[in-house]
Amino acid sequence: MLDNLDKRIIAVMQGEFPLVAEPYKELAQRIGITEHQLLEKLTEYRKAGKLRKMGVVLRHREVGYAANALCAWLVPEARLTEIGELMSTYTVVTHCYSRIPQPEWPYNFYTMLHAHTRAECQALADELAQVTGLDNYQLLFSTREWKKTSMSYFPEYAKGE
Template sequence: MLNSLDKDIIRKLQEDLPLVKEPYRKLAEDLGISEEKLMERLEDFKKQGILKRVGAVLRHRKVGYKANAMVVWDIPREKVDQAAKVMITYPMLSHCYEREKTEEWPYNMYTMIHCESTEECKEIISDIMNQIGKYDYTILYSTDELKKTSVKYFTETN
């Protein structure tokens, strides 16, 4: 279980890291703890899988990926694991999920593919299908990013 210091640390660490030589010392000072204590908690968070990483989150459009496609597939449940094994080998494919189908939405597999062009996305899709077989799929390109932020944990409203 997380104690109140842990929650304070998580709240603090979801803000922007100070751009100073000793950023963790600065954060620790703000939290009223030693840098060593902070490091120890971070290592522990990592071990528990609570902390995935510390680092930069980029704006992927800005770094050159102009065609960002969500490709959804209708793949029988018993074939999902096998298909995923192939899909995740593509470095341009960032997310691969299985989700519940609904009446209105007959697709269960979701892949996010980031390319420099729509042609490149289509090539990746046909390449994948050459290996896993043909299934129904739909490509949804993102046309507008209306919101992209990070989750704020342990805030008043959340």
């Protein structure tokens, strides 16, 4: 369970990461703990899987990955784990989920594909289809980005900054 301090740490860590020599010291000051305590907590979250990564997320269009497609697959239930593990090994597949389908939309497996062009996305999907033997899929190209942001967890705990 997360206590109030955890929530405060997580909320403050959603804010601007200072690009200075000792960023954690500055973040710890915002939270009201020591740098050592903050690093210990973050290490603990990472071990527990709560912290997925420390790093950066790039704007994919700006770094040359202009095409993105959500690919919806129909996967026999017995093959979900095998397919999930196989598709995860591809660098071009950035997200990979099995999902509960709907009667009018039977696709139960989703991969996010990023590539430089639409043709490249299509070729990747074809390759994945061939490797897995899955032939029922829909490649859903994005035509407009209406919103892309990061979640602000526990915003009420970020106050006082």
